[in-house]
Amino acid sequence: MKKTIHWFRQDLRVADNPAWVSACESGAVFPVYIHDTENGRDEQLGAASEWWLHHSLESLNKSLGGALNIYAGDSAEIIHQLVRKYDISGVTWNGCYEPWRVELDRAVTDLLEKEGIEVAVFNGSLLWAPEEVSKQDGTPYKVFTPFFKRGCLGAMPPRRPLPEPKGRYGRDPESVELKELDLLPKQGWDAAFYDHWKPGETGAFQRLESFLALGLKGYKEGRDFPARKNVSRLSPHLHFGEISPNQIWYAVRNRTADDDVGHFCSELGWREFSNHLLFHFPYITKRNLNPKFDVFPWDPDEKKLQAWQQGKTGIPIVDAGMRELWQTGYMHNRVRMVAASFLVKNLLIHWKEGERWFRDTLVDADLANNTASWQWVAGSGADAAPYFRIFNAVTQGRKFDSDGAYIRSYIPEISRLPDKYLFSPWEAPENILREAGVVMGSDYPLPIADLKKSRADALAAYATIKEGGTSSA
Known part of the structure; x- marks a missing residue:
């Protein structure tokens, strides 16, 4: 045999x-x-x-x-x-x-x-293999929209999912026990993970069914609001291959054909694009795709980096995201962008530091997605956000967490503040802080960066490299 x-x-x-x-x-x-x-x-x-x-x-x-x-x-x-x-x-x-x-x-x-x-x-692991997607001249795509619309959707549709096969298995007596890989933490920081996740193929399909039933309708708009259910949370299941993108693609598209479905499928497309970039430009894990960022004047401030990592920046929406990450191994995508923008633009800390921290703390730490996303936020990657697009963390909090449900769930020490001051507690009058039981600088930190001044500093830093280098993005 x-x-x-x-x-x-x-x-x-x-x-x-x-x-x-x-x-x-x-x-x-x-x-x-x-x-x-x-x-x-x-x-x-x-x-x-x-x-x-x-x-x-x-x-x-x-x-x-x-x-x-x-x-x-x-x-x-x-x-x-x-x-x-x-x-x-x-x-x-x-x-x-x-x-x-x-x-x-x-x-x-x-x-x-x-x-x-x-x-x-x-x-x-992908809907379209990256070696099979290229522009007409044979070169790789560097902009998402033509990549997805022409390179992917304009090609053959993704293959249909395959059924589970029957197998006759061989067993090696010298195989080790799973526990010998020593993958579980010894300090017990993972206790809360079990309340949020069910790794494995069964858990992946349960998550998909939950999203189809509760999260797909309203996805296009709702995905930006961290307290809503309009996110799939399938990313770790996809990363470890417990479910294929093909299974998700057809399960979603078989439901209906509306803007919510189209937008969700485009998010799967961003995953394809990140892998496309990593395959064709493997150096992006260590270097900027856009070389003019090689001389960007980053400010490696260890104390500010630690404050960001610990969710103690004094900026509530950023701190809520960083605490969600530590407690659950996950962070809502909108908040990821805000927290990342704060690190690389308001604090001027190199995107590699953020990428490294996310890689260690995210259960969905996919090398392609993580690297491409950090370079996108930093402005050094493919189809990147313009550098002058600097998220105002207070404005983002007010817009996407207007009732403060997300912030209050992760920062209980300021939960009694009225909505007016929840997103910028340093602006609250003393009597309001006293009524809420908050002592700024003690119960909750003062901001480690002035958002207005740090934005101006970031733009000034960018001006020093704006004319130099040749963009490869």
Whole structure:
């Protein structure tokens, strides 16, 4: 009987998994997951994502009846050993687009093909593979709208989801126990995560069904309001491949065809665009896409960075977002943009610092999305927001959290302030603060930046580089 290894990575599901289907159809299959500790050390998972990975692997192993073979070490070396040990004739996997994984894929492919092993690589994580989307002249897109409308929607429609295959599984007695990967935190900061998330394929579909029932209607407008239910919260499930974008795409489009559906699908398109950029410009994880930002006069202030990380900036909408992130491993998208803009523009701290913190604390810390989004906010990325577009955090709070429900849920120390002063408590008169039981600078910090002055400082900093460099974006 032909024996095949399926190498699970960011496809931790059994339904609509092209490489898994191929392996199961070939004969006996060895389901393998390798926690690679040797490659891509600069781009490894953060602590919050490791928490998610543990529970996702636990769920996958249960779906496979306990047949998941788990290892830690160098992926190429472990696969090579398994191929020889079990007389494997083929290896399947779904492609990933982080630079280190692309390099690893090439190395594993070369190694296996030299030994006469059949290699089959599929697209199981994107609607359109980035190597198949390009402009008419063959160059990659750098602007979202033509990328999505012409490059994606103008091409073949996404493939239809595949059913779960039947498989005969091979088990390696030398596979390690999941707990030996040591993915869970020892300090117990993850206690609240269990109230917000259910990692795994079952949890992903429950989340999708909840969004279809409660969040899709009104999505186009409601997605900007952090206290509303008009967000899918599917991003971590997508990142770990517990559900495919194809499954989501058709589940949404089969409901109706209105502005809410179109807008949601365009958000899936932004995920495609981020992966497109990472595939064609892999250096963006470390360098600005627009090189004139290489000489931007950033201000590496460690105390201000820590205040931002801890949700103690004195700017309520920013602090609420940063506290939501720490408590739940997630932050609403509108608030992410506001918090990111405050860091890179009001505080003039390098976008890499924000990217690094988000990568460690987000359960949906996708390298492509995280990097591209931070460069977009900073103005250094593709199709980036103009640098002069600096979010006013007070205005954003008043507009998108007008009744203060979101801020009050994460900053209880100022929850008794009237709405008029909730978004800028430093402006409240002493008698109002006293009635609300708030002592500014003690119960809640004074702002670490003056929004008006810091905006002017940011524009002055940008003026120093405006004429220099040649934009590659």
